[in-house]
Amino acid sequence: MKNADPVSRTLRKEATRKLLVETALDQYTLKGITATPTADIARAAGVAHGTVFLHFSTQEALVAAVIEDFGARVTLRLHELVAQQATLRDVLTAHVRCLEEFEGFYTRLVVEGRLLPTSTRTTLLGIQTAISFHLAQAADREAQEGRIAPCPSHLLFNTWLGLVHYYLTNGDLFAPDGSVLHKYGPELVDHLLGLLAPKKE
Amino acid sequence: MKTCIACGMPMRETADFALGDPAKDYCVHCARPDGTMQSYEEKLTSMSAFIVRNQGLDQGVARTAACRMLAALPAWKDQPGAPL
Structure with missing residues (x-):
């Protein structure tokens, strides 16, 4: 392979990097982000341990790459799921559906967030910024139309996120055998909308 | 699908573009009224x-977070003062 042309060498290098990022994401989901050694990732990916460090100078760089890739995928998926002029129910349902698709790793991020490098928290904030954008747009529209009671955007967002994150971080208590968002998502959406129902005179 | 070079928002509909x-x-959110x-x-x-x-979020924390988010975007990658 010494004579492989630069293009195929670059492609191979990119493919190995992608494999490492995807394998790391699976391993972090399974064992935790801070608790997974790079040796486990290399073994699961079927590469030599040293290969990890050819692509990522440190373990922290690998974690940052995984989280950055994850953040981009979640944000893109969220935008795909939320249609223009979506109702508040549509946005909340899309958020639940999106998080359900990425539930394992997202839960790890929420649980371990404060133990991880700043770049990790920035990625998590980036995901929250994307959902808060859609949520605020829909809520403002519905409050103006009198369909929900007015509520400060940050309190609406944090009430919703507090609810979702509580169920996620305690998933072992609420849904030990499966997805907590699949089981409780619709109920959480109904509950938040109930809280926001316009007050009767 | 294109994503905005200045804020990272995916631009799906024509109305999403400046x-x-x-x-x-x-995107439309990163444009001034004259389109620049x-x-x-x-x-x-x-x-x-x-x-x-x-x-x-706290105002100072929000500014630092925004600074870090922008630093990852193509339009601001070389911006002096952006944190690593």
Whole structure:
């Protein structure tokens, strides 16, 4: 392979990097982000341990790459799921559906967030910024139309996120055998909308 | 699908693009009324305010977070002063 042309060498290098990022994401989901050694990732990916460090100078760089890739995928998926002029129910349902698709790793991020490098928290904030954008747009529209009671955007967002994150971080208590968002998502959406129902005179 | 070089928002519909022009690389939220792209300082200020308003973060924390988010985007990668 010494004579492989630069293009195929670059492609191979990119493919190995992608494999490492995807394998790391699976391993972090399974064992935790801070608790997974790079040796486990290399073994699961079927590469030599040293290969990890050819692509990522440190373990922290690998974690940052995984989280950055994850953040981009979640944000893109969220935008795909939320249609223009979506109702508040549509946005909340899309958020639940999106998080359900990425539930394992997202839960790890929420649980371990404060133990991880700043770049990790920035990625998590980036995901929250994307959902808060859609949520605020829909809520403002519905409050103006009198369909929900007015509520400060940050309190609406944090009430919703507090609810979702509580169920996620305690998933072992609420849904030990499966997805907590699949089981409780619709109920959480109904509950938040109930809280926001316009007050009767 | 294109994503805005200045804020990272995926641009799906024509209305998502600055001036409704799909040839633009930045979104409607990153454009000034005349269609030109906002400066780094304008974007940083508006994104910080957005985070405070919609997520309730402390103002200083929101500005630092916005700074870090912008630093990862193509339009601001070489911006002096952006944190690593």
